[in-house]
Amino acid sequence: MIPEEYLYAIALRECSLIGDINFHKLVRTFGSAEEAWKRAKKEYSKAEGIGRKTVADIGNDEYLKFAEKEIRFCEKNHIRINLRHLKEIPSLLNECDDAPAILYQKGNFDDSLPKISIVGTRNMTSYGKQFIGDFFESSKSSKFISVSGLALGVDKEVHEQSIHHKIPTAAVLAHGFHTLYPSKNKKLSEKILEEGGALFTEFNSSRKPDRENFIQRNRIIAGISPSTIVVETGFGGGSVSTASFANDYNREVFALPGKITDPYSQGCNQLIFQNKASSVSTVKDLIDSLGFNHSKEKAAELFPYSETNLQLTENQEIIYLAIKAHPQVSLDDLAQIISTASYKILPVILELELLGKVKSFSGRQFTAI
Structure with a gap:
């Protein structure tokens, strides 16, 4: 038998203006989906950012009937109903502000595994x-x-x-x-x-x-x-x-x-x-x-190359040497150093990055590897 809290959660989430974030606000304010269902329409001002229009659908019997039907469907099809406010959804997902209020599940999921x-x-x-x-x-x-x-x-x-x-x-x-x-x-x-x-x-x-x-x-x-x-x-x-x-x-x-x-x-x-x-x-x-370095098997390189046979084009060589001489150089400064428009430099930098010769940082800064 599925507890009534799940019934009210499904009904509440079905309301037209109650999305995942508003659902979370209401449950946090009133303590449960059941209490939110029973009190929010009259006491909506207690919830920050919730107006009269947002709660207009709450209390509609049609949503409760839908929720009853949904619970029967879940029971018949061996579907687990996970409620975020009961901390039943995966832990990392629960950290997201817009995480789903309800997450339906079939099968097994070991949340302790990476x-x-x-x-x-x-x-x-x-x-x-x-x-x-x-x-x-x-x-x-x-x-x-x-x-x-x-x-x-x-x-x-x-x-x-x-x-x-x-x-x-x-x-x-x-x-x-x-x-x-x-x-x-x-x-x-x-x-x-x-x-x-x-x-x-x-x-x-x-x-x-x-x-x-x-x-x-x-x-x-x-x-x-x-x-x-x-x-x-x-x-x-x-x-x-x-x-x-x-x-x-x-x-x-x-x-x-x-x-x-x-x-x-x-x-x-x-x-x-x-x-x-x-x-x-x-x-x-x-x-x-990813933290899998304990694997005993040697993983082959996806893009194998050796320093001795890697031949850069003339443009790649010019830009690579300039970056090497000026660690964490910005795109604008690099353009001045080699007297070349930045839009012409960008594709070459990407090529160097794919070759493993250059690493980019935030703010369009680059360094040689």
């Missing part, structure tokens, strides 16, 4: 697939949970590689548990559960996979883990929003760089250049950064 979110384009290339395979092969002796969004492409590969290497994986959905989108991944979702993983969604069983839900879903993927890896994405891809959420939550972001001419590397390159993500230079370095 989490890593890995996202990317639906149009994954062989380059991205190889990286994901190499990453899971090199980290298979480590204990962690992979998190992704169960979309086609990179997400699908992340979940499948996790299962293959016996690493638990969690998928965050953009709709209720009454359906599975994309339908092609239905068997994969079942396999995730069979192998001890989990499915999460903040959406109840009335919510379809509408476009706006996917961006909202991405904040959970970013918030649930201390680190997010963006494998491949184009300019403005959904994974860029996941990286932005992770930045807002002060989480680590890594991006897999690629050729500046490859459309599904351009989003990653942009994140790196804007200092919104650290560049992945080798799988070994990435694993070390």
Whole structure:
């Protein structure tokens, strides 16, 4: 039997102007969802930033009826209802101001294990697939949970590689548990559960996979883990929003760089250049950064090179030597030093960064490695 607090929480969250932040304000003010449901309409002024219009829907019997139906659906389908104000959602996610008030869950999720979110384009290339395979092969002796969004492409590969290497994986959905989108991944979702993983969604069983839900879903993927890896994405891809959420939550972001001419590397390159993500230079370095350096297996370099045979172009050499002579030089100062427009320098610096010769800092400052 599910306690009444869950009934009132679902009803309260269903009110038209009660989003996750307002829900949290009301529960914090009145002590519980039940008390907020019973008192907020008359005593709304006690809650900071809550007006009469915000609470207008509270107390509507239709929402209670919906909540009763939702609880029956959850009981029938073995869905766990996690309430944020009862500290039932994953601990890192709970730290986010806009964390979901309610998080529905199927399967198992060991919150004590490290989490890593890995996202990317639906149009994954062989380059991205190889990286994901190499990453899971090199980290298979480590204990962690992979998190992704169960979309086609990179997400699908992340979940499948996790299962293959016996690493638990969690998928965050953009709709209720009454359906599975994309339908092609239905068997994969079942396999995730069979192998001890989990499915999460903040959406109840009335919510379809509408476009706006996917961006909202991405904040959970970013918030649930201390680190997010963006494998491949184009300019403005959904994974860029996941990286932005992770930045807002002060989480680590890594991006897999690629050729500046490859459309599904351009989003990653942009994140790196804007200092919104650290560049992945080798799988070994990435694993070390994630705290997996206890792995006994040697991880191969993703971009192997040796100092003796790495040949820089003339432009690369000029800019590299100037940066080397002026550690943490700014872009504007560098442009003056070599008498070249900054817009001509930027692409070359990105090339040097991808080669592991230059590191960028906030404020568009650079140093030689």
